Amino acid sequence: MTGFGDAFAAAFGLIARMDADLVEIVGLSLRVTLSATLCACLLGFPLGAILAVGRFPGRGVLTVLVNALMGLPPVVVGLVVYLMLSRAGPFGALGLLYTPTAMIVAQTILVTPIIAALARQTVADLDAEYHETLRSMGAGAGARMRTLLWDGRFALMTAALAGMGRALAEVGAVMIVGGNIDHVTRVMTTAIALETSRGELTLALGLGIVLMVLSLALNALVMGARLSGARMSHA
Amino acid sequence: MLRLVASNPSPGAVIRLEGVRLRRGGRDVLDGLDLAIPQQGITAIMGPNGAGKSLSLRVMAGLVRPDDGGVFHGLTDPQDIALVFQKPVLLRRTVRANLRHALAIYGVPRRERRKRLGELLDFGRLAAMADSPARALSGGEQQRVAMVRALAARPRLLLLDEPTASLDPQATDAIESLILDAAAFGTTVVLVTHDRGQATRLADHIRFLHKGTLTEAASADQFLLAPKSPEAQAYFAGKLLL
Ligand SMILES: Nc1ncnc2c1ncn2[C@@H]1O[C@H](COP(=O)(O)OP(=O)(O)OP(=O)(O)O)[C@@H](O)[C@H]1O
Ligand SMILES: [Mg+2]
Numbered sequence: 001m002t003g004f005g006d007a008f009a010a011a012f013g014l015i016a017r018m019d020a021d022l023v024e025i026v027g028l029s030l031r032v033t034l035s036a037t038l039c040a041c042l043l044g045f046p047l048g049a050i051l052a053v054g055r056f057p058g059r060g061v062l063t064v065l066v067n068a069l070m071g072l073p074p075v076v077v078g079l080v081v082y083l084m085l086s087r088a089g090p091f092g093a094l095g096l097l098y099t100p101t102a103m104i105v106a107q108t109i110l111v112t113p114i115i116a117a118l119a120r121q122t123v124a125d126l127d128a129e130y131h132e133t134l135r136s137m138g139a140g141a142g143a144r145m146r147t148l149l150w151d152g153r154f155a156l157m158t159a160a161l162a163g164m165g166r167a168l169a170e171v172g173a174v175m176i177v178g179g180n181i182d183h184v185t186r187v188m189t190t191a192i193a194l195e196t197s198r199g200e201l202t203l204a205l206g207l208g209i210v211l212m213v214l215s216l217a218l219n220a221l222v223m224g225a226r227l228s229g230a231r232m233s234h235a
Numbered sequence: 236m237l238r239l240v241a242s243n244p245s246p247g248a249v250i251r252l253e254g255v256r257l258r259r260g261g262r263d264v265l266d267g268l269d270l271a272i273p274q275q276g277i278t279a280i281m282g283p284n285g286a287g288k289s290l291s292l293r294v295m296a297g298l299v300r301p302d303d304g305g306v307f308h309g310l311t312d313p314q315d316i317a318l319v320f321q322k323p324v325l326l327r328r329t330v331r332a333n334l335r336h337a338l339a340i341y342g343v344p345r346r347e348r349r350k351r352l353g354e355l356l357d358f359g360r361l362a363a364m365a366d367s368p369a370r371a372l373s374g375g376e377q378q379r380v381a382m383v384r385a386l387a388a389r390p391r392l393l394l395l396d397e398p399t400a401s402l403d404p405q406a407t408d409a410i411e412s413l414i415l416d417a418a419a420f421g422t423t424v425v426l427v428t429h430d431r432g433q434a435t436r437l438a439d440h441i442r443f444l445h446k447g448t449l450t451e452a453a454s455a456d457q458f459l460l461a462p463k464s465p466e467a468q469a470y471f472a473g474k475l476l477l
Contacts, residue, residue, distance in 0.1 A: 133324040136296055137388070138313030139340045147336065151327040232327040234370035 011205035022206050029168065029187040032100055036107030037115075037164040044112045044163075045156060048119025049145045053127050063120065069113035074106075078176030081106040085177065098179040103187070106173040111163040118159035122152040154229025161222050165215060249274040249392055249423045250295055250316075255304035257290060257447075265290055265301065266447035272392070276439030277414065277424040279455065283470055286444040288427045289321055292394045295425070310391055314341050317390035321397050321427075323381030325369040330361055330380055333369045337384045351387070358416075359383035360409065375406025382413050386422075393417055395426045399433065411437060431471070435459055443467045 014022050051063050083089050085097040085105075096102045126148045134144050149156065171189040178185030180194055188207045195204035248271040257265035265287045272278050272295075280288050293299040294306060296318040310316055326333050334355050338348045356362045359379045364372060369380055378398055385393060395414065399407040414437055418424050428434055434441060434455060441458040443451040445466040451458065462468050 129324055130326070132293075132298055133320065134340075135298055136318045136320075137337060137340050137384075143340055147326065229327075232368050232370065234368060 007201040007205055010202040011209060014202060014206040015209065019203075019206070022203065022210070024183065025186055025188055025191050025207060026210055028100065028185075029189075032103045032174070032187060033107060033164060033167045035104045036111055036167050037160060039104065039108040040111040040115045040163055041156075041160050043108070044115030044159075045119050045149055046145070047112075047116040048121075049123045049149055051116070051120045052123035053141070053145055053148065066113050066116050066120070070117050072110060072113065073172065074110055074170045075172030075176065077106055077110045078173035081109065081173065081177045097177060098181060098185055100178070100185060102177040103174045103185060106177045107167040107170065110170060110173055111167050114166060115159050115163045118162065119149075119152070119156055122155040122159070123148045126152050154225045154232065157225040158222050158229075161218050161225070165218050168211070168214060168218075247273055247275070250306070250308035250310070252291065252294060252301075253305040253307065255291070255294055255301040255306065257287075257294065257299065257301050259290075264447050265294070267304070268444070268447060269449055270442055270444075271452075272423065272425055272442075273440055274423055277418050277426060277437050278440040278442060279434040279438035280425060280427045280442045280444060281429070281434065281467070281470070282444035287447040288444055289396050291444065292318060292396055292425065292427065295392070296394055308392075314388040315391045316394065317385035317388045317392070318394040319378075319381045319385050319396060319398055321400070323377060325372075325377055325380055325384075328369060329366050330369045330372070331356070331365040333380060334384060334387060337387045341388045343387075355383050355387055358386070359413065373406075375402045375409070378402065378406070378410055379413070382410060386413070386417055390422060392423045392425070395424065397427050397429065399428075399430070407433070431459065443470075445470075 047066070051059060051066065081102065082097065084091050085094070085102055086092055087097075096105070123145075127144075130144075130148060130151070134147060139147065169189065171193055174180075174185070174187055175190050175193070178187070178190065180186050180190040186194075188211050192204045192207050192211070195201070195207075250272050252268050252270040255265050255268040255270075256263055264285075268287065268291060270291060280291065282288055290299065294301055295308075296316050297306075297313075298318070308316075326336060328336065331352065334352055335348060338351055343351055356365050359382065361376070361380060361383065364376060369377065372380065382395070382398065398414070399410050402410065411433065414424055414426065424437075426433075426437060438455040441451070441453050441455050442449060443453075443458070443462070443464060443466065445464075450466045451462060451464040453463070458467070462471060
């Protein structure tokens with residue numbers, strides 16, 4: 001039991017003195033996940049809005065597809081992106097495999113369906129309420145979509161945070177396309193997996209604590225977004 | 236035969252429905268409705284619940300296509316017709332942002348919006364609550380925002396669906412003076428109301444609907460003194476003709 005307690009103490013020590021390795025790994029994690037979440041929002045919000053208010057053939061199929069992709073296993077995404085980026089793959093010439101960029105691509109693919117599906121639901125619910133009002137004002141399709149996205153901003157923020165939480169906690173995809181290379185592609189989850197398997201509990205625990213705190217912070221932000229949303233929605 | 240024609244509706248009328256038929260839930264809720272709205276003054280549409288008053292406003296606003304009949308008007312710009320719904324929907328933003336959004340939709344150039352916004356807030360006496368979330372306002376205040384938002388389009392035809400239902404006398408007063416101001420600026424106003432007093436105070440013309448058809452078209456003076464159609468007489472006597 002002392003071993004466990006010592007490991008915890010050492011882990012807090014790492015955090016307290018901002019250990020260089022720990023900071024580097026946390027920094028890369030955040031960089032990859034924030035970039036992927038941003039890309040996923042830029043793709044997912046408009047996609048969700050188009051699925052919600054657009055009238056075009058194939059819309060139903062696309063909606064089902066996006067919803068199905070929400071549950072994509074990270075390792076499968078990793079595998080597919082690996083095949084795309086590997087030397088023999090269609091994008092092999094770009095030389096992206098085992099770079100942070102590859103990890104951002106994989107997490108973007110993982111998170112976009114989540115954000116798009118939640119955005120579609122948000123925008124569709126709002127459209128049911130706003131449709132006649134916006135049409136009576138003479139708003140075109142573009143203006144309508146922008147209005148709905150903005151008025152759904154708190155729910156969309158929740159969607160983005162949910163997507164970010166998934167990306168931050170995910171191991172499979174970043175492991176496969178990043179390769180967990182020290183100082184290059186090592187992020188929190190892959191480092192924890194590796195250090196634990198090597199019996200190096202100090203760094204693993206330190207990173208685990210940081211990851212937990214970040215997850216809690218994300219959840220607190222979700223709550224904040226909900227409350228602000230409720231204040232604006234009223235009745 | 237369905238005709239939706241942008242053309243001169245007929246002398247003196249700003250918009251005219253001719254033989255408009257609308258099927259909902261397996262019955263004709265508008266049943267060959269003929270309705271002409273005079274260009275000049277305020278027209279009140281009266282009639283019992285379910286007569287088709289709200290639907291006829293939606294047809295005039297172009298939100299609902301009739302299954303049969305014609306809609307004639309010369310209002311080609313989408314912003315020529317503005318509609319304030321029975322239950323107005325305000326955006327999840329502040330009052331100021333609601334009006335700014337409307338001005339943007341109406342294509343008001345960016346540099347003019349600030350000035351117009353100030354005018355609108357003053358006109359609706361909304362300046363004190365400009366930065367409150369619009370949906371947190373009281374019912375009467377929300378109605379005022381919806382009304383000002385519609386007027387921001389500078390419409391030639393303003394359609395109002397029971398704008399003072401469930402408002403207290405003071406809020407009703409505020410809305411009524413907005414309506415009179417709009418009419419004084421030359422906007423044609425169509426007002427759905429159940430309130431005979433309100434019709435007396437505001438209306439120049441009355442159109443009485445019953446079961447999706449027009450049963451009486453008259454001047455307000457004449458109609459409110461002595462309605463001619465049996466349906467209108469029964470309505471004011473408190474009897475429902477079903
Ligand atoms: N989507 C629909 N499905 C079935 N019936 C409908 C539908 N929309 C409207 N109706 C019916 O059409 C009729 C006319 O509706 P409308 O809303 O125009 O009435 P109204 O004259 O405005 O009544 P109120 O004074 O209660 O506001 C009503 O009987 C209503 O039930
Ligand atoms: Mg009605």
